[in-house]
Amino acid sequence: MTEKNYNPSELLICTASRLMEDDTTAFIGTGIPMLAAALAQKRHAPNLISIFEFGGTGAVLEDLPLAVGERRTFHRALAASGITDIVETAQRGFVDYGFLGGAQIDPYGNLNSTVIGDHDNPKVRLPGSGGGNDVGSHCWQTIAIMRHDKRRFVEKVDFITTPGYLTGPNAREEAGLPPGTGPYRVVTTLAVMGYHPQSKRMMLLATQPGISVDAVLENTGFKLLVADEVVENPPPSEDELRILREEVDKEKFYI
Amino acid sequence: MTEKNYNPSELLICTASRLMEDDTTAFIGTGIPMLAAALAQKRHAPNLISIFEFGGTGAVLEDLPLAVGERRTFHRALAASGITDIVETAQRGFVDYGFLGGAQIDPYGNLNSTVIGDHDNPKVRLPGSGGGNDVGSHCWQTIAIMRHDKRRFVEKVDFITTPGYLTGPNAREEAGLPPGTGPYRVVTTLAVMGYHPQSKRMMLLATQPGISVDAVLENTGFKLLVADEVVENPPPSEDELRILREEVDKEKFYI
Amino acid sequence: MNVLEEGLGKMLQPPDVNAFREFNRQKPRALIDKRMTEEEAVSKFVHDGDYIGTELYGTVRCPQSLVNEVVRQGKKDLYVAGQGVFELDMLLAAGLVKALDHTYIGLEVYGISNCLRREVESGRIEHCVEWSNAGIAWRFKAAAMGIPFIPTRSMLGTDTLKYSAAKVVECPFTGDPIALLPALILDVGMIHVHRADKYGNAQIDGISGFAFELARASKRLLISAEEIIPTEEIKAHPDRTIIPYYLVDAVVHAPFGSHPGEMCYVYERDEPHIRSWVEASKDVETTQAYLQKYIYDVKDHQEYLDLIGQERLQELQDMVPEV
């Protein structure tokens, strides 16, 4: 493995950014999704429509927001409303992609950002759902961005904060969640995962540059399905890194 | 009976206007309530807060609106929003008075503005509820302004468009309407009626100038209760008529 | 949570929030120039048998040029959400309405609608389902929220509820009866605004009636605007956007689009014209003569405006006082 000219954050940002398509709507949360969206807008998806929970729609992401409500989230935007309008827009089926994070994820893509341990007597109290549950409930496809280790990729999360496929096929629909929605991808520093179309269990699709399939499996705390053909992601390109470093996060706040 | 120096519309407007109090909120509909509110603002209730269904709150009623949504309903107003905000404000208990009309009224103040005859095979199709039902459901006290004759004051309305006291004591609460709300006054060219505090049936409180109690009873198609002491309303004053004619409706649109 | 009462009225448009989501999923997110004429907008997006709704209050900010085009093209068997004055009278006069979710159709200070009377009393309108004014607006609000129903304390205890398609249930939190209004999802919504860009981002001045809700409750949305503005003006004041572009299917430039109704801050309503309609509508023959003159015999909105006359339009503008 040759020395890499990018750090793990840059890898995550570039990988997530490539999943963003032009002329789609994407629910953007704090941190890596913001950088990925800004990179996408400046590169391959100039008309990516960013949706920020507290009201911004279609902002031009010239400067990086540090919080989901500040002026950069509606800078030269097409609309600036409020949280209920935004999440209702997602509830009506207008938001294509949503980005999520969490402390734990299970094979069905269920996410925990509430507690480690028992809810009423927790070992670690985490921040809570925030917009996570809303994004996971209403967006057509969700993309989780995670650190990849066995403590995070677990057979059973301590608390289902945000719904993935719940207990498997049809479980979302039976619970009353909108049909056709659910987890789409998981992006980590080791790999990109999808979900098996029938079983809805997480499935390895691609490894990050220089990472072996075995390394991914070893760092996953449950039996990860493996696609028939696992590709290796190309590393962040010169172009991606240049835009990211010189335009997106020129003050090196995140990277 | 000496010759009157005012017409029936002017009498209704002045009588309704006197019921409007300073520093209260009043839901104002098209026609007579608008004139009454404008007269009240210019006379005894400069801080009467008018609430118009389609969004205007606290307008200065300098010119008379011809419709419930036009610019005069939010002229120099304190807020201009939309219908759901306004009716939700009433649903939350912020609107003190509401003004209503209708083709028929019954002893419990139930109003019909939907059909004469059977609903599915009507003799006369009327305009429908509009805001009437909402005003009658949510305002603390409602004041009906009616023409007074036996065809309008009936034992049983053909259709309860807007709730009065429904079938009598507690019926509103049992139906789920907010406790403590209901009809307060009925203003006609013959009289002013209230409601018996226990039975909730309509009760004559005052006659209009020169009108006898018997004349009121004869023109009412149900047994009207009569208060122990029925007063005679003073006629519209010079002052009221001057303001009404010279300031409120100077173009003589209504009067 | 027991159902205590169910309205007898027909559910003209079931609150199928899943189908609404699927429809919205395929609407383009791209910034597309959607400018077109009334003729194109109506022929492309309004179909016989559609459920349509117009947003306005009284005669204020009425999408009249779009409604006139619906009449001109004779789109028929329409289901209509009824809180209207002049514009719904036109649809009724032309005999295009099959069923109504009804709250108010009348001529305000001029009294009841003769066209409504004729169409309902003759039985030509098959269903007249009753609601309160806010009830209809809340049904749009439920659709706009993407939920199948919304609770309210309106309509309880009345025949308005009995002849609606609402349900009364025992509130599972308070135990009190409460009415549930089904979401009303429109096939086509029409809204007239002060200004919009070519993509459909729209602004309204003054009160907003139920534009916010109806825009979000419509599968297809036709916007007419007094003025088309550059997108840069939208971006300079994003908090003024009440309708974002992705909701919109057609943007029609329609100066005086609300005539004979008014447009707050821009022009007043044409009172003599409305009175002439009140008179004409009293009789079937004069009603049809009105339609002939002002709709069928004019090619489009511009010809209609020519018929009204530039001088009169200028007067209506000049009547607006300084704020």
Add this chain to the structure above:
Amino acid sequence: MNVLEEGLGKMLQPPDVNAFREFNRQKPRALIDKRMTEEEAVSKFVHDGDYIGTELYGTVRCPQSLVNEVVRQGKKDLYVAGQGVFELDMLLAAGLVKALDHTYIGLEVYGISNCLRREVESGRIEHCVEWSNAGIAWRFKAAAMGIPFIPTRSMLGTDTLKYSAAKVVECPFTGDPIALLPALILDVGMIHVHRADKYGNAQIDGISGFAFELARASKRLLISAEEIIPTEEIKAHPDRTIIPYYLVDAVVHAPFGSHPGEMCYVYERDEPHIRSWVEASKDVETTQAYLQKYIYDVKDHQEYLDLIGQERLQELQDMVPEV
């Protein structure tokens, strides 16, 4: 309409819409000068054991000067609706919170809240009832609408619902499961706005978070404003009024009232200050030292601003770019 599931969480504030109506009935409709200091507003309207809520998004437009005063006066046993960052951390750090309707308390890019961890993991917070972000906002919206609950498709199928006080019912229209969120009526709401008149009519620039809903969901409402403006400016643009005066109990003039948070178009957030709090909050002793320095040892908001320094405040203003 069967109840399919009930959240196990405690109903901290039952959705008593009738009591809310009675409370609202007696609020004055008169135009009263409500200007007062933070000290007066908090001592008059906030009581031990109250259920309070702050409106903001992240550190944006945060009613920080009001929250600091609550800490200064040591109002205790508070019930709090939790979507917060810096300001809820202060309440937690001071040990004033008894129970939470919780959705998110954390430090955004800086990670989890140490104060939340200490207060919850120690058991000092008696109840932590879970909701989604929009779930809390919709609960305010239900209260704002005057209805006891609002339906949503959020939270279904998850532990977030299981540990909430929501209920899942079979929708009587579609037959599908749907979550019902109980209205959340606050004893006291606090909102920081760009400008207000002395009666409380308030305007906000840019996105509005959940100010519309929270203002209408509060029995008592404290407004702090960067600027107090004449009522004539309100009347010139009534469509800009997001909070009408009759909702408001106190109007506090608080320039830089959101510091160390930001105020869109006015000043940026004070990143080094926030970082200093992130560091301080890691340890109980340094946490208390922060409170001592910035809250207990300063008399009021003006002394706090003096401590921050005019130069630094000017810098934060200067960082706002031209729009």
